[in-house]
Every structure is written in C-alpha cells, then in structure tokens.
Amino acid sequence: MIKIRTLLLICTVACYCSCDKRSEKKQDEQPQPDTASAVKKNITPEIKPVAITYHALRMKDTGRKVYKTFDKEQQKIILALNRIDAAHVGSTDTLVVPDTFMNDWNAYSVFPQEVAQLKDVKKIVFFSYPTQTYALYENGHLLKWGPTNMGKKSSKTPTGLFFTNWKGKEVHSSVDDEWILKWNFNVQNKMGVGWHQYSMPGYPASHSCMRLYAEDAEFMYNWADQWRLKNGALIANGTPVIIFGAYPFGQRKPWRNLLDDPNALKISATQMDELIQPHLEKIMAEQQKLDEVKALTQNNADSTIAQ
Secondary structure, three states, X not given: OHHHHHHHHHHHHHHHHHHHHHHHHHHHHOOOOOHHHHHHXXXXXXXXXXXXXXXXXXXXXXXXXXXXXXXXXXXXXXXXXXXXXXXXXXXXXXXXXEOOOOOOXXXXXXXXXXXXXXXXXXXXXXXXXXXOEEEEEEOOEEXXXXXOEXXXXXXXXXXXXXXXXXXXXXXXXXXXXXXXXXXEEEEEOOOOEEEEEOOOOOOOOEXXXXXXXXXXXXXXXXXXXXXXXXXXXXXXOOOEEEEEOOOOOOOXXXXXXXXXXXXXXXXXXXXXXXXXXXXXXXXXXXHHHHHHHHHHHHHHHHHHHHO
C-alpha cells in the first residue's frame, strides 16, 4: 500500500509540474489585475481562494526520496505544516503534504486574513497552543504566520494576555546556561517566558518558551516593540501578545487532522473576536501609553537636533 501511494504521489508531482506550466501559459493570455494601482492603495488584488487538501507522505522506504523531489519553497511549506525543522525530517515517520503549493504563504494560515475587531490595534501577536502556530497582525490584517513548538506537558507555556518587554540577540537560558537562545524576546519577565530560535522537533518540547525558526524569530525581534522604562520603572508596555488554547498531549498531532478535514485547524473570525474582546480595553490603553512615550521621545530628539 505504501509503494502504491508513493507511485501515485510521484505521478501527482509530475502532473502538477506539467499542469503548472500550462497554467502559466494560459495566465499569460489572460488580462492581469492592476497590481501597480493596488500597491499604491495598499490593498491586495482579490484572489479567489483555492481549496487545498492534504495527504500523508510515509517517510519509510521511498518516502524520503519523494520528499527530496520537492523544491526548497515547497519543502519549507511542508516543514511549516508539520511544525518541524529540516534537522528533524529524518526522525519523523509521516509528513502532512498539501496537494497544491500556493505562492501566497498566508494561504496556509489557520488564522483569518482579516479581524475587524483589531482595526485600531497597530501590532499584536498570537500564539495558538492547539495548532502550534503564531500570527502577527497590523490593524486587523494578517501580516505573517508560522509554526512554533511551545512548552511541553511538564512545563507548559502560560496562556493569557502579555506584552513584550526586553530582548536580546543571543542570551543564555535561565534553565540551563549552556542553551543559547537567539533572537530572544521576553513576554513574561518574572517567569522568563519568551520567543526565540531553537530546535523544532514537531511537537511542544520547550521549557515554557515559544520556539521559532531563525528567520521568524529575527523578523519578530525587529518587528515588535520593547517596553519603556524610566529610572528602572515601567512607563509603557511593548506589543500585546495573546497566548491561548490547550495542546492535546498524548493524542494525535492536531495537524494530522488535515488529512481528514482541510479546515480542521481553522480559527474563525468569530473565535478571534471572542478571544480578543476581554483584553481589548487593556490593549488599547497600553497602546496609547506607548504612543505617547514614542511621541515624547521623538519630540525630545527633534529638539536636540534643532539646537
């Protein structure tokens, strides 16, 4: 059965590549959307959603050879869907693979593309424990998503509303000083919880932190705001971070459910609203404080330059 599935998959890949070339030729003959004007207006040209289904790639025998037939971008998508890094591919028995590889990375997101309730929130980060993913939003628009490996059963990542505080490009773990955490951004100062680059085996494995790919950790390190201190006292919090849900420890990995239902992990806009509403007042109040501190800092800088 495994060999038959593998042969079918190889044929599927070959057909996909062939159909993709014919598709490109047809697209050349079709009128294209005015992307230039869309960019000027800061909107994305409307793209009809494509239904993506998934199948299991058994990694024993020829499965590894089939995996190597995918190009780097396709492998990147496969790794993200399985919440795993390239170093651990050899130790997994099964990979969830999409039947369609989209150019739009956000097409694979479990988070909604737009959340109206966040329209006035400049920046916010979400970490979903059950789906082991993160999402970044700017004014309600999904900016970026990616996989994460969060806290294991014996040292779970705390849930609730947090704010980013201090950060460091390379710090030593408070659990074991031999562990080097790159692009570390702390969200809970007393507990030492934060996100950073680290090994991702494809399941919750950390000591309460949120592990990320290096490129994601670096992006978020530069994107999020630090807290603001004055004479050692907190005067403004950084970017809001909501960590939510529970992981089904001891059960099937949640992303394996995509094999039965492509929408199994989807988080609806309604669910997001219910998650955000209890924290929205606090988020907006802290955002105003941070904006005021930023404005004051900028005014002081401008005054110094003028002098």
